[in-house]
Structures are given as C-alpha cells and as structure tokens.
Amino acid sequence: MLVLVLNCGSSSVKFQLIRTSPEEIEAGTEKKLARGNIEKIGMTTAAVSFQAEGRAPVKEKPVILEHRVAIERVLSLLTDPDVGIIKDRSEIGAVGHRVVHGGEKFSGSQVITEEVYREVVECCELAPLHNPHNVRGYEIAHDLLPDIPHVSVFDTAFHQTMPEHAYLYGLPMVVYRRHSIRRYGFHGTSHRYLTWRMEKLLGRPAKEFNLITCHLGNGCSITAVQRGQSIDTSMGFTPLEGLIMGTRSGDLDPAVVLHIMAKEELTLHEANTLLNKHSGLIGLSGVSNDMRELVKESSRGNKPAQTAIDVFCYRLKKYISAYFGALGGADAVAFTGGIGENSPLIREQSCHGLECLGIVVDRERNEKLNGGEGRISSDDSKVGVFIVPTDEEMVIARDTVYAVSGNL
Ligand code: ADP
Numbered sequence: 001m002l003v004l005v006l007n008c009g010s011s012s013v014k015f016q017l018i019r020t021s022p023e024e025i026e027a028g029t030e031k032k033l034a035r036g037n038i039e040k041i042g043m044t045t046a047a048v049s050f051q052a053e054g055r056a057p058v059k060e061k062p063v064i065l066e067h068r069v070a071i072e073r074v075l076s077l078l079t080d081p082d083v084g085i086i087k088d089r090s091e092i093g094a095v096g097h098r099v100v101h102g103g104e105k106f107s108g109s110q111v112i113t114e115e116v117y118r119e120v121v122e123c124c125e126l127a128p129l130h131n132p133h134n135v136r137g138y139e140i141a142h143d144l145l146p147d148i149p150h151v152s153v154f155d156t157a158f159h160q161t162m163p164e165h166a167y168l169y170g171l172p173m174v175v176y177r178r179h180s181i182r183r184y185g186f187h188g189t190s191h192r193y194l195t196w197r198m199e200k201l202l203g204r205p206a207k208e209f210n211l212i213t214c215h216l217g218n219g220c221s222i223t224a225v226q227r228g229q230s231i232d233t234s235m236g237f238t239p240l241e242g243l244i245m246g247t248r249s250g251d252l253d254p255a256v257v258l259h260i261m262a263k264e265e266l267t268l269h270e271a272n273t274l275l276n277k278h279s280g281l282i283g284l285s286g287v288s289n290d291m292r293e294l295v296k297e298s299s300r301g302n303k304p305a306q307t308a309i310d311v312f313c314y315r316l317k318k319y320i321s322a323y324f325g326a327l328g329g330a331d332a333v334a335f336t337g338g339i340g341e342n343s344p345l346i347r348e349q350s351c352h353g354l355e356c357l358g359i360v361v362d363r364e365r366n367e368k369l370n371g372g373e374g375r376i377s378s379d380d381s382k383v384g385v386f387i388v389p390t391d392e393e394m395v396i397a398r399d400t401v402y403a404v405s406g407n408l
Contacts, residue, residue, distance in 0.1 A: 001093035001404070002033070002086065003397040004078075004145075006071070008097075008137025010129070013038045013070045017052075017078055017085065017092070018397035022405060025398055033085045034078060035393075038070045046070070050077045052085035067133075068140045075144060095141050095150045096400035098189070098392070099134040101127035102154030103180065107161070108408055109153045109399035112138060120152060126180065127238070151400040158188030161229040166326075169236075183241075185233035187215045189392040191223040194334045196395075197388050201374070202332065209331040212323045214316065215390065216346065217337035218246040218289070222316065224323035224330075232326050234319055240275055243319065244312040246289035249279035251315070284308035291339045291346065309349070316350040324357050332384040333359060341389050344370050351385060358382030 001021050007014040014037050020030040036050035036058075046064035051057040058077065064070050078084050078092075086092070097112070103123045110116045117138070124131040134152075142150055167183040168176060175181045194213040199206050206228030213223045220243040223233040234242025234250075244250045252275075261271050282289035285308035287297050297305035324330050335347050344366045351361045360381035369376050369387055377385035402408045 001401055002091055003400045004074075004092050004095045004141075005393045005396045005400075006074075006095055006097050006137050006141055007393075008067060008071075008133050010133050011039065011041045011043070013041070013067065013074060013137065015074050016393045016397070018393065020394075020397050020401050022401060022407065025401070030394065030397070032393075036074065036077060038064060038073060041065070041067060041070050048073065048077075050083065052078070052083060055083050055085065058083050067136055068143075071137070071140045071144060089145065092145060092148060094148050094400050094404050095145060096396040097134060097138050097141070097150060097152050098155070098396060099123075099138075099152040100130035100155045100186065101184065102152070102156045102160075103184070104160070104182075106152075106154050106157050108157050109151055109403050111403050112142075112150045112152050116152065126184070149400075149404045151396075151403045153189060153396045153399045155186045155188050156184045158192045159183075159185030159223070159230045159233050162231060162233070166232040181237055183233070183236040185221070185223070185230065186235045186239045187219065187221045187223075187233075188230070189395045190215045190336060190390045191221075191225065191230060191233070193390050193392060193395045194336055194388050195225050195228060197373075198332060198334055198386065201386060201388070202384070210327040210329060212320055212327070212330050212333045214320070214333065214335050214340055214350075215337045216243075216316075216335065216339035216343075219248070220245045220250075220316075220337070220339070222319045222323065224326045226327050232323060244284070244308075244315050245280045246291075247277050247280050247282050249275050249283070281308045281312065284311055291343055295343065295345055309346070313346060313349040313352075316346075317352070317354065320350065320354060320359075321357065330383055332386055334386045334388045336388050336390040341387055342371055347376065347385070347387070359385060361385050 003018050005016045016032055017034040018032050024030045034052035039047045041064050045061040048060040075089050078086055079089055099120055101123045103126055105119050121135055191213045195206050198211055211225040215221050219239055221235045224231050240248050242250050285294055285304045287305045294305045294308055298309055339346055348361050348366055351359050360378045361376055362378035366376040373388055375384055375386050
C-alpha cells in the first residue's frame with residue numbers, strides 16, 4: 001500500500017510517500033518513494049522542496065497563502081509526469097497524519113472516524129499551538145482524498161503508559177480533574193521508533209531490556225522505557241518542560257514566571273513567547289539556537305556559547321541519571337535527533353561522569369560513527385550507548401497500514 005504521511009504545522013507541510021504493508025514491514029522491504037517540505041506558507045513566497053526516488057529534485061518559491069493550496073501542490077508534485085512518482089492520486093491507499101496531542105483519550109493510532117475527529121478537535125484546547133494545524137491538514141486532505149482511510153498518529157500516545165506517580169504534578173487534584181493538567185509527554189513516535197530499533201541492535205525483544213531514549217533536535221526530550229513501555233518522560237503538559245532546547249527553557253521554578261511577569265509587566269502572550277521562543281540555547285548564548293553554531297563559536301573561545309552547551313549537557317546528564325534510577329537500571333542509552341545523531345561533543349559531555357552508572361562512551365567510536373547508527377560505548381561499558389537516527393514518518397506509515405488492516 002502507498003501511504004502519504006502528512007505533518008501539517010502552522011506554516012509548513014512536511015510529507016513523504018512510503019510503500020509499506022504488514023508483509024513488507026516483516027521483511028524490512030518498505031520503501032520511501034518521495035519526500036518533501038513546503039515551508040513559509042502564508043509568507044511573501046513559500047519554499048517548496050521535493051524529491052521522488054530516481055527523479056530530479058525540485059526547489060521552488062511559489063506564493064502559497066494557505067494550507068489547502070499547499071496540500072494540492074503536494075498531490076500535483078507526486079503525480080507530475082516529470083518529477084513525480086505516481087500516475088494518479090488514486091494510487092495512494094491511505095493517509096497517515098501526525099497529530100501532536102491525543103490527550104488521555106488516545107493511547108494508540110486511530111482510523112479517523114467522525115467520533116475520533118471530534119475528540120481530536122477537543123484536544124486542541126490542550127495543544128492550541130499545534131493540534132488546530134494538524135486538524136486543518138486532515139480536513140483538507142480528507143476533502144481531496146475522500147475515498148481512502150485517514151489515520152491519526154499521536155505524539156503523546158506512547159507515553160500514555162506512564163503511571164500516575166510519574167504523570168501527576170504536585171498540584172491540587174482538582175486542577176488535574178477540572179483542567180486535565182498532568183504530564184503527557186511528546187515526541188512519542190520518535191521514542192517508540194528508537195525502542196523498536198533497539199530491539200534489532202540489541203538482538204532482544206523490548207520486553208527484555210530497559211532503555212533511556214534521548215531525542216535532541218530543536219525540541220528535546222528524554223524517555224525512560226521499561227520493557228518496551230514509557231514510564232516517564234521529560235516533556236510535560238506542553239513541550240516546554242524538561243531539557244534545555246533550542247529556544248525553550250525546559251525545567252524552571254514556576255515562581256520565576258510569576259516574578260518576571262510581575263516585574264516586567266508581561267502579558268500571558270509575552271511570557272509564553274519569552275519561555276518558548278527566547279529561552280534555551282538562544283537565550284543563554286545570545287548567539288544562536290543552532291547547536292552547530294554554538295559548537296563552532298565555543299571552539300573559538302565564545303564564553304556564552306560554551307555556557308549554553310554546558311547547561312544543556314548538565315541538564316541532560318541529570319535526567320539520564322534520574323531515569324536510570326526510575327528504571328532500576330538501564331541496559332542502553334540511545335541518542336537521536338539533529339543534535340543526538342550529529343554531535344559527538346554533546347553525546348560525550350552529557351555522558352561524562354556517568355561511569356559510576358556503568359556508562360562509558362568510547363571517544364573514537366563516538367567520532368567515527370557520527371551521523372550513522374550503532375554502538376558508541378566502550379567494550380567495558382556495562383550500559384550500551386547508541387546512536388539511532390530517528391524515522392517518525394516510517395512509524396506513521398506503519399501505524400497507518402496496521403490501523404487500516406485492523407491490526408493495531
Ligand atoms: P527538528 O526538531 O526541527 O526536527 P532536528 O532534529 O533536525 O530538528 O535538529 C535540529 C538541531 O540539530 C539544530 O539545533 C541543529 O543545530 C542540530 N544539528 C544538526 N547537525 C548538527 C551537528 N553536526 N552538530 C551539532 N548539532 C547539529
């Protein structure tokens with residue numbers, strides 16, 4: 001079956017066309033036929049990039065003022081006789097939609113029925129910055145491809161196995177009951193992919209090992225996976241909690257927010273922007289939210305860049321240690337995301353000093369394997385440390401196929 005994977009953000013549509021089926025998943029013969037991005041939707045010019053298997057890449061800067069035009073462009077690129085990969089849109093068998101928030105209702109992917117649609121819309125209240133765009137993407141795609149199943153794959157679903165003692169905050173219970181304020185966790189699709197991939201790399205079923213997965217991209221989160229199930233994760237009610245991120249603060253004394261709001265007379269919107277857009281690596285360094293830049297600058301002696309890296313790695317190290325305890329010991333730590341896959345320095349620094357837990361990174365392997373997949377810990381490290389390039393689109397495509405065939 002050909003699955004169109006769609007990820008609609010506020011000003012972007014990311015997509016892939018993946019050929020997959022239960023048999024192909026089993027045999028490891030699934031194939032990515034095309035991928036692309038449409039960014040800057042609604043701005044003066046959008047940025048389109050697209051490449052189908054064996055065809056010339058496409059880069060264009062058309063005017064695309066709204067998501068409907070963007071998704072129509074996706075379909076016309078896929079069916080274009082020169083650069084596309086299918087003859088007709090009827091060849092697409094199903095669409096898999098990334099949906100950020102599934103609240104407490106969804107602990108797995110779902111074929112989108114009227115009822116599921118209504119419940120996903122209800123979850124917009126919990127993720128007002130993300131879910132409305134995911135919902136809009138579904139509405140448009142359903143209009144354009146009405147005769148095939150559409151499946152929602154939630155970022156929060158993998159973490160629905162967290163026990164109460166991990167997902168409750170120390171707030172009055174009425175706040176949880178009335179407003180659903182609790183830890184949900186995000187990046188679940190990526191943490192789940194890593195868990196699946198680690199089965200192959202360790203040669204054991206997930207039921208037989210404990211794992212700590214570190215997704216370090218623009219957004220960063222870490223998850224404690226006990227025998228295949230998420231038992232704790234660093235992002236919380238929103239993706240703001242936990243690790244230091246490109247532009248987000250991560251953990252903070254909540255009183256700080258009240259104090260700054262009072263002192264600087266900030267509105268809710270301004271406080272939200274401060275914490276989500278001007279904090280983290282960019283806020284600490286004043287240089288960039290891009291880890292590549294920070295590594296470059298710190299090697300030139302830029303002190304604030306070095307400080308931002310130090311705070312980032314120390315926070316991560318603290319979480320790795322805490323999850324080691326939460327799990328009662330871990331067999332492996334896996335790094336993924338733009339930073340996790342590509343920065344030997346961050347992997348090494350955030351594991352440095354964890355020899356007491358049996359975590360020893362081998363410097364040469366860490367450098368050599370950068371950008372690849374495999375073990376970077378030394379032979380005498382009790383805990384395996386791994387790089388695992390994530391593939392959230394593949395998880396979405398697989399779930400779509402399984403949901404459609406009733407095998408989830
Ligand atoms: P997103 O979360 O948007 O999917 P990515 O997973 O692509 O983002 O990660 C983006 C981050 O990865 C950026 O901070 C970028 O600087 C970082 N990154 C990419 N390549 C490297 C590298 N070679 N060294 C350090 N950081 C890198």
